[in-house]
Amino acid sequence: MRQLDLFAAGAAPGFDPAFRSLVRTNLAHGAWIDHVPGWVHGHDALFDELERELPWRRETMKMYDKVVEVPRLLSAVREHPLVEQMRDALSERYGERFVYMTAALYRDGNDSVAFHGDTTARDMIEALVATVSLGAPRRFMLRPTEGGEHNKIAMPLGRGDLVVMGGTCQRTWRHGIPKVASAGPRIALMFRPAWAKNYRTSLS
Ligand SMILES: O=C(O)CCC(=O)C(=O)O
Numbered sequence: 648m649r650q651l652d653l654f655a656a657g658a659a660p661g662f663d664p665a666f667r668s669l670v671r672t673n674l675a676h677g678a679w680i681d682h683v684p685g686w687v688h689g690h691d692a693l694f695d696e697l698e699r700e701l702p703w704r705r706e707t708m709k710m711y712d713k714v715v716e717v718p719r720l721l722s723a724v725r726e727h728p729l730v731e732q733m734r735d736a737l738s739e740r741y742g743e744r745f746v747y748m749t750a751a752l753y754r755d756g757n758d759s760v761a762f763h764g765d766t767t768a769r770d771m772i773e774a775l776v777a778t779v780s781l782g783a784p785r786r787f788m789l790r791p792t793e794g795g796e797h798n799k800i801a802m803p804l805g806r807g808d809l810v811v812m813g814g815t816c817q818r819t820w821r822h823g824i825p826k827v828a829s830a831g832p833r834i835a836l837m838f839r840p841a842w843a844k845n846y847r848t849s850l851s
Contacts, residue, residue, distance in 0.1 A: 660689035660729060662807075664736045674800075675791060676819035677773075680812055687779055687807030693729065694781040697834055701750055718826075719758040724748040724836065734838055737777050741811065745777060745838035747846065753785060756830035760823050762790065767842045768817035777811045777838040780804035783831030789822050805833050 669683045687693060703720040724730050730748055738744045753759070768774035780787075784805030791798055804810060812822065824835075839846060 658689035658692060660687060660693040662687045662729075662733055662736070662809075666736075666740060666809075674789070674814075674816065674820060677814045678812070678816035678820050679814045680789070680802075680810060680816065682802065683809040685807050686809035687733075687781065690781050690807035694832075694834055697724075697750060697781065697836070698752065698832065701752075703752055719760065720752040720754065722750045722752075724750050730836065733779065733836075737811070737838055741775055741777075741813075743775055743840050745775075746841055747837075747839040747843040749837050749839075749846075751835045751837070753824065753830070753833045753835070755832065756827040758824075759826040762788070762821040762823040764792065764817040764821055765839070765843070766846055768839075771818065771842065773814050774817045774842060775811060775813050775840060776817065777809065778804075779836040779838075780806070780808045780810070780833060781836065782806070782833040784808075785824050785830055785833050786827070787822065788825060789816075789820050792819050792821055795821065 663683070663686055666683055666686070668685065669681055672680045672682065674680060701722040701724065703722050706717040706721055707714050708717050725748070734745050734748055751760070765774070765776060768776065782805055784803040787802045787804045787810065789800040789802075790796070802810070816822075
């Protein structure tokens with residue numbers, strides 16, 4: 648962790664441990680979303696540091712009979728004092744230890760993640776997933792698992808926003824980041840509890 652780099656890049660990053668601007672939205676079917684706009688301040692410096700320093704890797708996935716590249720870069724996050732402080736604050740607030748910290752880098756509008764419920768969590772009655780968005784905002788979309796085509800919710804997330812998906816959200820809703828014509832880079836910093844041990848981006 649290169650502390651000096653953080654200060655050189657602009658305002659030193661930090662976050663609001665009191666979650667003062669938190670707004671909860673109850674969705675249908677027992678799902679909910681907590682949104683804390685601008686939870687992280689100095690987010691530009693944190694974005695720059697993580698983009699530069701994390702060991703980003705490419706993954707592939709099977710699509711029909713082809714193996715294609717996953718359209719974003721992925722990394723585990725370890726031994727980062729500020730990210731660990733965020734994890735501890737989230738664990739305390741939500742009463743669950745967020746042991747797995749991972750990151751996804753959406754390099755531009757071509758990078759995306761399809762609608763999904765997280766592996767393992769989508770088979771659980773309830774689960775928590777917290778995401779901090781750094782960099783250029785992207786549209787985070789939600790729709791109910793069943794019949795959600797005309798019932799979509801869009802939230803632009805970036806610049807230090809925190810979102811926590813809870814209740815039945817992984818099972819009864821699907822979430823994703825669609826491709827767009829043009830977008831700056833964005834990092835999603837994700838915090839998941841012990842159930843995520845088989846989640847692919849947690850393993851490296
Ligand atoms: O980029 C995001 O905010 C969502 C990422 C996500 O859903 C995932 O990696 O499972």
